Amino acid sequence: EAGVAQSPRYKIIEKRQSVAFWCNPISGHATLYWYQQILGQGPKLLIQFQNNGVVDDSQLPKDRFSAERLKGVDSTLKIQPAKLEDSAVYLCASSLTINAGKNEQFFGPGTRLTVL
């Protein structure tokens, strides 16, 4: 079974530039998450989708971050414009459904973003 795919793996941009990340979840997984992980910290949820609908985006800085999951499969996360403090690893995860008790999440390898 193929895992969660993310691209690119690394990205270096200047502040005020735009960047986009792509995620393809495990086939059949209804729930998709985007996390921001700053060095030395745990993953912090940015947005959660159930199929193509947003379940929770309360922690997404909507003035600069946007995300979509068209057709309920793959997803893109965009930052426009980027700030220095956006330097982090952006993790995508998927799970079969939110109503699965433990709700084990499967993570992609992440995209390491450096903003100069």
Next chain:
Amino acid sequence: DQQVKQNSPSLSVQEGRISILNCDYTNSMFDYFLWYKKYPAEGPTFLISISSIKDKNEDGRFTVFLNKSAKHLSLHIVPSQPGDSAVYFCAANDTRGTNAGKSTFGDGTTLTVKP
């Protein structure tokens, strides 16, 4: 306000000995707890979980203990192996209502197992 805390950023143990990783939480609504393991340049992978109705769950060399009254859980690895060297994240879920499907993560503990 951090709801899940892993107070030890790092832990070093000798191969063959026991590794004990600790996690504390503050939200009494959490009813499911998970441990994830993360190697460098990879995403976290699920390791073991425990429901709040249990106080122990065992899977091979890995055992998780839950003390609800103390809002504390721990992961025991026995015996520890060099391949266990990784960052371990504690995560907590409230499986009910509008919070269903969300995990709150601690900041992780880096375990180093020395040969």
